[in-house]
Amino acid sequence: MSVHVIGAGLAGLAAACQLTELGHHVVVREAAPHAGGRARSYFDKQIGCRIDNGNHMLMSGNISALSYLHRIGARRSLLGPAEATFPFRSIKTGEAWTLRLNQGSFPWWIFSRARRVPGTQPHNYRTLLRFKRAKPEHTITDLISTSGALYNKLLKPLAISALNTMPEEASASALQYVLSETLERGGYATLPRWARIGLSETFIDPAIDWLRAHGAEIRFGERVTELAPGQATVVATPPWIAAELIPGLTVPTQFESICNIHFKYEMPPGETGFWGVVGGITEWVFARPEVISITISAANRYLDISHEDMVRRVWAELVKLFELPAAIPPHRLLWERRATFRTTPAQLKLRPNTRTSNPNVVLAGDWTDTGLPATIEGAIRSGNAAAMALMNPT
Ligand SMILES: Cc1cc2nc3c(=O)[nH]c(=O)nc-3n(C[C@H](O)[C@H](O)[C@H](O)COP(=O)(O)OP(=O)(O)OC[C@H]3O[C@@H](n4cnc5c(N)ncnc54)[C@H](O)[C@@H]3O)c2cc1C
Known part of the structure; x- marks a missing residue:
């Protein structure tokens, strides 16, 4: 046919x-x-190197994506850590922590102070079970309080990046679908991967x-x-x-935008990787050998900020987070207006x-x-x- x-x-x-x-x-x-x-x-041409239209992250639990890569012979072209580790930094407090999931599906990482989100207790994670009972009309914040470390340091960044929609409006059942294919299956399904x-x-x-x-x-x-x-x-x-x-x-x-800013900047050796960021405009930082790129999802809320101002504010955050020089390097801002439909x-x-x-x-x-x-x-x-x-x- x-x-x-x-x-x-x-x-x-x-x-x-x-x-x-x-x-x-x-x-x-x-x-x-x-x-x-x-x-x-x-x-x-503006920054003189090859870039992606936007930083994209996969999880090892994305089985259809991995089979597709296997079929086309590109399975080995992904990069990422051997363990399900997610380094985070807070712009407001300067705090740095790393979420470390264990391999199997029983989440013993919740019981380890060194692995779980700082400021949380094991019993806080029980609230995640509420998403299993989510009804189609529920938003994320219908089911979980917006105060507390679990929401602000894990669920909010996860929801915004996975659903590209603010948690006050985003579907709780869509988040549950993501959780069921990643976190709930344990670290082996939650290894971060990128091209x-x-x-x-x-x-x-x-x-x-x-x-x-x-x-x-x-x-x-x-x-x-x-x-x-x-x-x-x-x-x-x-x-x-x-x-x-x-x-x-x-x-x-209805659609949501995603803003990416790529700065031509050589990070010192050993400083490449990715970080989640809370408490500022920047949400994810990807440091590659030639370029340091940031991602801001659900970016419609920033549409009234000029591009110049956005670049200035984001670079100031990077300076604070990584002790970079104050002068803004050559950069490219890409604001995909219809990045995804609103979830x-x-x-x-x-x-x-x-x-x-x-x-x-x-x-x-x-x-x-x-x-x-x-x-x-x-x-x-x-x-x-x-x-x-x-x-x-x-
Ligand atoms: C900035 C950004 C960051 C993202 N980050 C992530 C991430 O971290 N992780 C993740 O999993 N996903 C991420 N996504 C989402 C992911 O990129 C999309 O889900 C995926 O690429 C969508 O693929 P698609 O084939 O459905 O649609 P599209 O990529 O939109 O493909 C549609 C194609 O149809 C073509 N077309 C349109 N009209 C016609 C026509 N009349 N005739 C012929 N061809 C036509 C278009 O040119 C296009 O090539 C991100 C998206 C963006 C924009």
Whole structure:
């Protein structure tokens, strides 16, 4: 069978790989001159080096993403610690701590003062069980108090980065889905992982090479404006484009931004890695050999701050955290306005299923109803599901 995949983001690429593996002839049609969509790398002339459009982190429990990397021969291109360790620093207090989960699923790290969040007691973690009883309409702060160390030093940063939505508005059941696939399964499912060189080198370029080597056709610069009748098709575009291609389709309509700032700065040897940050604007810091990058999720709350001011404030925080020189180095600010849909109870209801009313047309994308928030894992899972739905029409 010949299948058209519209969109070469991670969802489209995952669907294309799955269908190619099953022996179908796949044509990937991508509007941009490159693949990767919201997860890609490029050479930035302003700072003179290659950067990712945004820092992306995976967890070792993201099994679909890891199988995808295995299939395209890129499993070894991820980097991360051998233990589930998450170093944090507080801008307000200067405090530094490292969350250290144990390997197995019984969470004995909670009982170790050196491993758990400072300022918490083992019984505080019982509150996490409330998320198991979350109803679709619950937000995170409907279920947990916003005071206390567990919320401010763990749940809030986790929720903002995983759901890209402020906890006051974010769906508690979406957070529970994330917890059930990571923290609840223990340290072996919660090892932090990121691309060794760049997102494209890990997730995108090897997929394109693999697809071409297996006979798939990849067409760039091809913006699809209508679906060919009778053609087996995976629509793997952003939701607003899918809604144009498939009249009557219900899709999420509200989005959240993510702000990344990449500073060209050589960290001293041994100082590379990542840190979570609380108490400021900066949320995550990724120090690579040439570039120190920061991520701010759910960034709509900062939209009225000018880019210059944002850069100035973030660099001042980095100076304080890492004792860096005060002069701001060359930098690039990337503010993805529609980074993900907002993971609110109301928006979750708008996520469509993989199948459409047309048995020839299926949907893929992090915005389809995967249960997961809009993440790499969700996008890849949606692509796999779309391929299987096309193969098994009901
Ligand atoms: C800044 C940022 C940081 C993030 N951080 C993380 C993270 O740390 N961890 C994590 O797991 N996830 C993260 N994500 C989310 C992750 O990037 C996305 O979930 C994933 O990339 C979505 O893939 P997708 O294929 O569903 O959509 P997209 O990547 O949006 O792909 C859609 C593709 O369709 C193409 N297209 C659009 N219209 C047409 C048309 N008419 N014809 C043909 N092609 C078309 C687009 O050009 C695009 O290539 C982050 C996202 C951003 C933006």
